[in-house]
Amino acid sequence: MLKVVKPKTNHARRILEKRAPKLVENAKKILILHGTKTSNVLNSVLTDIFHLKRAGGNAIKYTKKNGDIRPFESGGETALDFLSQKTDCSLFVFGSHSKKRPNNLVLGRMYDHHVYDLIEVGIENFSSMELFGYGKKLAPQVGSKPLFAFIGEGFETKEHLKHLKEVLLDMFRGEVVEKINLTGLDSVFVCTALDDNKVRFMHCGIRLKKSGTIVPRIELVEIGPSMDLVHRRHRLPNDDLRKEAMKSAILKPNKKVKNVSGDLLAGKVGKIYVPKQEVGDMALAKMKGLKRERRVAAAALSASKNKAHKENENTNLAISNKKQRTG
Template sequence: MGRTYDHHIYDLVELGIENFKSMKSFSYDRKLAPQIGSKPFIAFIGEGFESVEELKHLKEVLLDLFRGEVVSNLNIAGLDRVYVCMALSSNRVFFTHCALRLKKSGTVVPRMELVEVGPSMDLLVRRHRLPDESLRKETMKKAPELIQKKVKNVSQDAVQGKVGRIYIPDQQVGEKALPNKSKGVKRERREAKMKVEAKRQKQDSTIPSDP
């Protein structure tokens, strides 16, 4: 199994198959059978897909093989199957095909259950050939019209989205002299004191004298 680029062999992976089970060997409700043209989930389980070179290569090939057409929007009702790849060892991967059963969860997002519909098998990685570095760089090139120009002081964040930075010069607040408001403060205190005294005199005048 491998990939091609510009009519040339890009890379190759030799796989052995063990413990094969066909779709006919699985019994399930036929209403759950995946529809033709539906988009699948692809789940890679195991640390080996991130650390073992052979499994990392196999992951890339399987993703290209099963991903289908790239779309920007997806209806959750059209997700009815998942390919599960589980790394059992450094050269053995359990591969199976499951249907998705959507159930009520009490929230907007439904609860999903996996129903194995086959086929399933163990994939043994025997030999693999990585692409040449020069060929890899050539395949990674982007068309000039697809390259986004870098905007100054603007970055992308996974949580906040687009984040911009604004330059603000030093305000030098500590060096600026504060205006002299001591006269106004004294006047306000004097007026407040006069109001308190006037209020007190008014209260004294309203108190009746003893007979």
């Protein structure tokens, strides 16, 4: 049996409550790590990713070299799982450089502090944010939401490009909200599929120009970073793990409505139960001849006539019987 350690201080208790599962999860945090050897290009890529995600404390960057992290190898995920649980990060970026795989970048997602899926890309034709003259000034601010544009049919037909699209959306979309202010839409991530294995990644800012009307004219200005992502390898989760990770809790269970059912043709069908109606006791506008007093008097008169008729019949019968006896 595993021993459950209870928090001894209020600060530790609050930290554990933040890390506990919730019906509405917080924004996903990203963990940025360096391998045993990195290049200048790779260091700039990791730094720019950190600036794009640092708003709101959604990014943690470690500069220490991690030689024991090998995401695609068996047993090389232990240190990665530990750091994910320590920092409460559900996304990670791991950069390494070697002769076989130069400027190598591994993007991955975590589930329950274990590696969920992985995708490995190579960096080519990189341009940092500083080369465009903007630096860190136009990095996303707290509360801003970026737009995404995926150009190319490969994002819908190729499995590895579809996987890359999902990972990029999870990394840069920020917190999921129902409503957003239009002023918070200040940047666009443009991903263009150049061929089956290469994607051009660009970050553009939105500029509102005068158009002579109420609606402004929108222009896109490239603010960096921009790079080519060359697909190398990827690993998808198995079906059981995917099914478990895709489970969602019902926030407000639907209350069962009595006597209502659904129909494909008619839509919603309901049954209405009407109680027995006493028409005689209903307060309606009635004709003069149908008033209650007249009906009662007519019924009493009819009853008296019937009674008198029966008495006459009995008298006549008695007289006829007497005549027969005397005769």
